[in-house]
Amino acid sequence: MAIPSILVEEKTTEYTVEDVVCPFCGCCCDDLIVTVRDSRIVDVRNACALGASKFLHMNEGRLLKPKIGRFDTAKEVSVDEAIETVANLLKDSSYPLFYGWACTSCESILLGLDLADLLGGAIDNTSIICHGPTVLAGQELGLIAATLGQVKNRADLIVYWGCNPLEAHPRHLARYSVSARGRFIDGRRDRKVVVVDVRRTATARMADLFVEVKPGYDYELLSALKMLVKDLDLEVDEVGGVPVSEIEKLADMMVEARFGALFFGTGLTMSRGRDKNVEAAIELVRCLNFKTKFVLIPMRGHFNVTGANEVFTWRTGYPLSVDFSQGYPRYLPGETTAVDILRRGECDLFFVVASDPISHLPRRILEHLGNIPVVALDPKITPTVYLSDVAIPVAYTGIEVEGTAYRMDTVPLRLKKIVEPPQGILSDVEILGMILEKLRG
Ligand code: SF4
Incomplete structure (x- = not known):
């Protein structure tokens, strides 16, 4: 009698881990769903391309031996x-x-x-x-901060200054700020978005107002905004390459916000002025808090x-x-x-x-x-x-x-x-x- 061949069925092990924190950028998104099959990560849900890539390609270029x-x-x-x-x-x-x-x-x-x-x-x-100057400025003046959850639930004005989150922190806008649906804010339609930068970035293209400042003139622009918020006049036509009419428009938007959030990146901390730029931003936010609620949060990288x-x-x-x-x-x-x-x-x-x-x-x-x-x-x-x-x-x-x-x-x-x-x-x-x-x- 012929001996029947024995078919060995290979067992695959698969499991899913939920509420995973993404170890890539400073957003630390904590809603990732990661699927593992046979000890390899095969799927990452909810992450942006940067976060997913870290999980899916972590074994490429790996150091395996001391x-x-x-x-x-x-x-x-x-x-x-x-x-x-x-x-x-x-x-x-x-x-x-x-x-x-x-x-x-x-x-x-x-x-x-x-x-x-x-x-x-x-x-x-x-x-x-990156944000060493933020730390120094915070030690000098203190930071008027909030959690990202507070921004999501309450902020009706988002200002991104010297940062391009659409490319560096891709889920920041959808999860915490621009289009996030919060308890008191129903997403993008309830929010105004301003970008201040030296060039028209991807984030700037989706803003309600883009303010293009000359490289190295953030301090001057922040100081001009502070003067306007304090109801002082600017006796010039432009500051840092920005016409005064545009600075006045931004100052009005800031004062009229019910809850504003200023997010700033290395465009502010690593350009001319560094910690003095951040101090100017803190002072502006301080002045704004005499008229409305405003906070500032650094866009941390790693x-x-x-x-x-x-x-x-x-x-x-x-x-x-x-x-x-x-x-x-x-x-x-x-x-x-x-x-x-x-x-x-x-x-x-x-x-x-x-x-x-x-x-x-x-x-x-x-x-x-x-x-x-x-x-x-x-x-x-x-x-x-x-x-x-x-x-x-x-x-x-x-x-x-x-x-x-x-x-x-x-x-x-x-x-x-x-x-x-x-x-x-x-x-x-x-x-x-x-x-x-x-x-x-
Ligand atoms: S924005 Fe992207 S890279 Fe940053 S923590 Fe979230 S999923 Fe990860």
Whole structure:
């Protein structure tokens, strides 16, 4: 009798995770629905193209093994060997600089601060190249803020200044501001939208009013608006390339709003004036609050750059650029900022977590990295990983490991674990914990 062939039916495992927080931009949208089939993410609902792409393509260009050595001379090593090497480099270092922290969890950032404290080094986060001026201005004057939920439910005027959310924070408009349906506001028809920028961006094209300011003249324009809000006259024809009639129109819209929200981006914080621009925006909002309700919220970029400022502040009292070389935390922006330490060639080790400074920092500042050891923890192969002397792969925070992140309005949210990381890959919290243990041991 013939033996019947045995058909083995392969079982597929599929599950869906709801209310997932997107670990991409500062909107931290927390309504994603992620489907996993056979340990791979196959579908992401509710996310924008940027967020979905992170989930669906996270294994492309992945760093899978720790390496020691720069560029093409690098050789693969075990996690233990890499950690031992990093611990020895840190022991030999008299002034390490720890940098990054925008794309990882608050739990990881706390361990980075422990390391910098233990070793008498310096630590900084990427807000120095985006909203550091916002932090400085907030310390001077205070921020008149609100949650994104309040904006969604109440704001009838949205002003985007120096930012282009349609391309950088794609769901910001639909979820929290322009077309979001709130408790007291029925979406786009109940709202006016203004964009102030140096060029007509995609966001500007859908605004009710677009104000085109000359590059570098935001401070002047904000000051002119403040004068009009205070019922003073402008004895000029234009300010920052904007006719006074248009500034008056914007001032009227602001005063007539029942609840206005000013969102601002790096167009304001990283152009001429920087923290003074933000101070001018805060002063304008202060003046507006004598006549109506107005708030301002920074458009933070990476999903936990706000968390980096928060955790630095809980732990040291300072939001960025913290130096422990005297045995206690010191904060001198322009002195203890990562770019200044690198420019002066002071640090003797550069330790990067969840960031790619080689792609972002000025080339002249990075020249010092040719003389000192560079260590990187990252899930993928970046130019910084490629240049580093030791690189250790880590799991993706918010996809392969859980943690806490702060949304751009400083609301903390819990990031979920959706899938297992590739075999042998640990979280940065575990790696940093192991390094700390070796140094304390
Ligand atoms: S807007 Fe930002 S947080 Fe929301 S889904 Fe897109 S990338 Fe993710």
